[in-house]
Amino acid sequence: MKGTNLGELEELILLSVANLAEQAYGLAIRDFIKERCARSVSISTVHATIHRLEDKGYLTSRYDNSSAAERGGRPKLIFNISSAGREAIRVARDQRNNLWNTIPSLSFNIALT
């Protein structure tokens, strides 16, 4: 159904949040993507995307005050993936796997030479 499909960056960020389990906040997500995907995303883009995902119901958030010292007393907003979010990345993976599985092996050979 139209509207539940994820954008590429959205998918990346959902996966990162799932990976970071309880440690996912804006800066950590940016660094995670940079480290694991060798791709630099600006912090503002990350913030815009996570809030969009939260609005869509794929992420839940809570405040965490434990490390406020180096943040000028500001809390972290920790994100967790909701069951809808989990479903969305699973759907995305299935869609892709489905398409990957049906690529004729011939086209692979050509692509690899």
Add this chain to the structure above:
Amino acid sequence: MKSPPRWIVRWLEKRLDHRLFDEIYGDLLEDFHRNSTKSHLKANWLFVLSASGYVRYQGLHKISSTPNSNAMSLWQNTFVSSIRNLKRNKLHTGISLLGLIIGFAAATAIFQYTLFERSYDSFHRNADRKYRLTHTFENATSITENATTYLAVKEAIAEVPEIRTSTHFLNIDASIRVDDNIFTNQDMIATNSDFFDVFDFNILSGQIDDLNKPNFVAISETTATTFFGSSQDIIGKQVEIQNLFGLSLNVSIGAIYQDIPENSHLRADFIFPLSQLLTIARNGNFFGNIQYSDLVWRWFGYPTYIEIGEGDSKDLVEQKINSIISRFREPYNAALNQKHSVWLQPIKAIHITPGVQSELKPNNDVAILQLFAAIGFFILLLAWTNHINISTARAMTRAKEVGVRKVLGSDKRQLQLQFLMESLLLNTGGFALAIGLLFILGPYIEGVVAIPFFGNLYQNYGLMTSLFAMVVVGSILSGLYPAISLSNFSLQDTLRGKLKHSRRGTTLRRILVIVQFSCTIFLVSALFTVQHQMSFMLSADLGANIDRTLLITGHSSAASSSTYRSRMSAFQNELKLLPGIEELSISSIVPGIRNGFRVSTEARNGEEAGLFVHRSSIDEEYFDFYDIELIAGRSFHSGQDIDGTTLIVNKKTTEELGFESPELALQQPVIFAGIEHKIIGVVEDFYQLGVQQAVEPISFTLDTAYAGNYISLRTSASNTSAIEQQVQSLFEHFFPDSPFTGRVMENVFMDQYNGEEQFRDLFSMFSIVALAIAILGLVGLSSYIVSQRMKEVSVRKVLGAHDLQLFVLLNREYLVLSAISFVIAIPAATILSSQWLDNYANHITLGPLHFVVPLIIVITSVFLTTLGYTIKLIRVNPATVLKQE
């Protein structure tokens, strides 16, 4: 803890949804603190960059924060009409813009250059606590400073508790054979692995501790590539060192280190173990019967560096070092009648302090860097002056536009905004284009200054940020006057067209023109002085004839071996038979090469003594070959002077020794190292190095055995390359193992002036830029004056003025302004030029020519620039101009 710029935080707070602000600001702050451990400036820059990213995401903004549509349309409107205004006046926009581009580009290049020169050796860890032991010698007649000290110093001062790490090294000279290739031009030093404790040069592969073992060497990455074609997998490979103190030996590559950066005062491509070198020196019979414990306190030539602990007093360490050194050196100093002391020179300051003796690289002078930085500001000032001049002049013709805007209800602030916006657009556009221009021209400029510094221009956040801040401030300042004066016009005057031909703003314009002319006259005058001094030095009579001279380098370290000597004399005999060669002389030193052999005369019978005299060994033909005039006594004869105790000195020596005339010095004794020498002849003074150095005492002994360092050949044709080839094949026949080095003497001499030539090239480049900007501004200004004075000239013509009268009238203003500028600029130019000239032992004297010529150049260029417009004005047909009203 540092915090990011307040303004951007406030900006962010105003825009972002307040529920999100805490989270986002917290993230940004955390990132900022992480970045600021490296560089505060970079962290600030990144913070601003990240924060401004939020402007893109409306979803994160306050609901009410979308800009109100009226304010938005004001900005849009101002922007659009600024662009239109700039486009409408293509010529003047072009002139302003071109001036700004050239100005910004030149200023950026200059600042980058001066910053690079000041960045020397600041990349080492704790660079502020690292010092070089710089030596000062003092005797009766002179004080000299030297970058090196005695071999024993490093170990002797180890007892000083404040010294954390220390190292020293020795420059050595040898050739390297790798398979069948021989390399000679390596910068070689001998040191221990502690060299890498004091200096931060990374080890790329291998073990640097191997450097403390015999037969292991360390080489730089580039050297590795030169030797083996690659720097990979070469640890353990063998090379042969030839002619190291007359020895040849095989060594293995123990470590490869990262190339020493260009902005370090050190140079080393190839590092040999110092401990092994000392063993070689002890075993070989180089130092006669001197005890080793004696030798270490007499062997000079080791640059020595220390790092002191945090918070330790530099002065205290200096005192302790001096007391140790004077304790050990006392007996020798007493014999030589000299004093010496050591001072701690911060390594960061070495490159920008005028050099002492034995520096590894030519130094720059902080005064010259300041001069260049000042020129950079001059150029910026000139570019902005242009911009102000043109925009005030143009403002008069825009009076009607202002009137119409006022009628339509625009207030003062909006009008000012309009003018400021135009100025800002021009400046930022100019800056962006200037950076682009530098990007393209970078390689050419690097060619002139011979420094690869543009690579890091775009990572130099500090410079970029401050330049951009300057551009913004400059554009506001240069837009301010037109903005304020124009918005203050009365509505009636503007609409009735009264202001179009008024002369408001003329005083300011005149002052600015004076500023421009003064800068220009100053620069041209200084440039003229620099050029004059350079050509004086290049064409000066050296007192020695170096025409058509080919110089061949022999091998001094092997000179004492008898096979070498017999081969050498056979080689000379063959050379004399070559058809293109007229004369030949062998010597230990030649004009153009610094004479490092300098000894003190010793006291006899308690008399005053202790004069440092350069010593050199020559053959009989030397004075004839170089046309050095004998003014008293006789020259050498191989029959009489074979024992080496007869001496010929230059006139300077006899003066320093206190003889009233050269004749009185004849037959007088001079004692070197306990051996009495007798003066048999005196030669006229000549310049061993360039004329920038004063003549120093120098003495000659007849000694063909040790004179094998250099062979000078006088060729019959001025083109030496054909003869050089014949000489080379002959050389290779006699000395198959030694590399051949042949150079044209004039080039050897020219190398003395490399620093000066670089200075002159940079200075000319900058002055020409300044002149170009000034002329550009003048073009823009005169074209406005034409349009403003059209009516005046027409009326004068109607009333019967001649062309000549008009011509004088139109040029009078510039002449007066030039004269005023001349009065302002010349005293400054005189003071600075004579200060600069004082650096040279022999220099030109400043005469009226140095001031009149620049004035004539400036007036002529002003005249030529305005000529076209003046003629256009004089030729105007009064009928067409006057009938308009």
